[in-house]
Amino acid sequence: MLVIKNLHVSVRDKKQDVKTILQGINLTIKAGEVHAIMGPNGSGKSTLANVLAGREGYDITQGEILLNGENIIEMLPEMRAAKGLFLAFQYPVEIPGVNNMYFLKAALNSLRKHHDLPPLDAMDFLKLAKKKIKEVGMDEQLLSRAVNEGFSGGEKKRNEIFQMLMLEPTLAILDEIDSGLDIDALQKVAAGINLLRRPDRSIVMVTHYQRLLNEVVPDVVHVMVNGKIIKSGGKELAFELEEKGYGWLGVDENIT
């Protein structure tokens, strides 16, 4: 599904100084697998997620990103979405003036167009939306509001999962989808993610906590520190991290 080879990414700050964030990421995710990426604040997890989704403003100085064998480094974000990639944002964007339902219908129909499917009409779309919104336990009224505008932290996260279920990606990258959720919401969101799981779909979850991983059990857990994956293991690794922090891996916990 996804192969990342020796990925180096840097940014320029306001003073035009170059700052290298990712320093040689290697990662292979097979179809049907669920991977978790953990690691201290500022280690580069969101940068990796954004680069995968095609956000501008990053310099990819070395390496390759292969999605189903195709190098996507030069690909536009909308093309990546059409190829099945989905990013749930750590900080979902508020878009005043754009109706949530209208937005999602346009998005879904763009993807359908790519796959030579006819657009869904308003009725069919609404039916589908109502079904999926129940699955994440999101308030239906949020559909008629502007995209994420004034949504609570938890509502924004549920909206991301709702979009994911509507768009049915084959590779979902979920950046801290569990942060800011209450206990019930976490259950719902986890259930939503499990609904997406299929042998032909893969999921990458960036998280700081074991809680989510109890609900959505990962096949592989990676630890990212300073722009590198320094350790990978099974789901037990997450327990170890929860217990011991990052210190035992030879990492100074104050580096960020």
Place this chain on the structure above:
Amino acid sequence: MIQRWPTSREEKWKYTSLGALSQKTFAPSAPVALDFYPHDWGISFVFVNGFFNADLSDLHLLPKEVVALSLSQALKTHADLICLYGSREFDINQYPFAASNTASLSDGLFLYVPKQCVIESPIHLTFYSTEQNDFMSCPRNIIVADTESEITLIEDYRANFDVTGYFTNAVTELTTKHCAKIHYVKIQDEHRTATHFSHVFVNQSAGSHVDTFFVDKGASLSRSELVVHLSEPDAVCDMKGLVFLEHAGQQVDHQVVADHAAPGCSSRMVYKGVLKTQSTSVFNGKVLVRPIASETVSHQESHYLMLSPHAEVNTQPQLEIYADNVKCTHGATIGSLAQEAYFYLRSRGMDAADASAMLMHAFVSDVLSAVSDPAMREYLLMRIDHVEH
């Protein structure tokens, strides 16, 4: 035909150069025979190259007591009313183009709405240009809403695709008597090689209400002067404008004046624009509060979105306040597309064009949703999205 060309040394003309235009010569417009014009809705008056065409118009929804005539006709039969409401002499120094409109008048609408007459259907004036190139037409509309009457008026400029280089120089005078209401919409969707100049003079009596909504998307050079006289107490004027520029080299210039000459009036200007390419937009909003106009409330704001690094926006609030106890606020922003939102939409599969169109709609959505009549809102949206040329 233009007796005096203003220069960029004049404050009002600082950002609009007339050099190229003043070198051109324009033929007078001639009436053109046209068999068919599709009319959108309501009560429809169609003018072709500036001249009223009765056959293409549809007046069957017009109440009998209303006086609605082409100006050329009205000058013969209702000279007294015209003298009363439309006899303004325009100072050639202050309004050189309005003065030359008077001098080279083509035709237009004279509309008198009697007391307490409320017309539900919108009155749609279409000024359609076709067949002739490089001509000048000077439409003049005189609209009077008598005491407690109410109308919705659309003044609409459009053109056939094959007509180029013409010049529209229009003047519209709106008068609202005591507690009357006019909802006025102006759509400027001229051919993109055209020049469009217009003046809208509003004169409001006590307790009257006028709202204006300008949409500008056509012409290579378009300039509108909207001058509102709040001449008696408690009149309200709500002015809105949307500018959409997609063709390189386009320029739209809005000069808006709210002249508060009586106490307790309120005026509000909200103008927004989207510049997709190398194009220029000017917004000059002036609020004049005369010494007598205490308890004036006025607000002015302009917001422009520039999608091209070569776009240029000039906005200039001018507040002249000579009265006490007034509340005047203003604000202006000029920005580019919110990159975060743009990426968010594209990450969900929308292509660049769809995503920016969606954000542009969002940008103007507050102005549009303030249009209270849903049918009018629909219509405006349709016209804004429609690409004619």
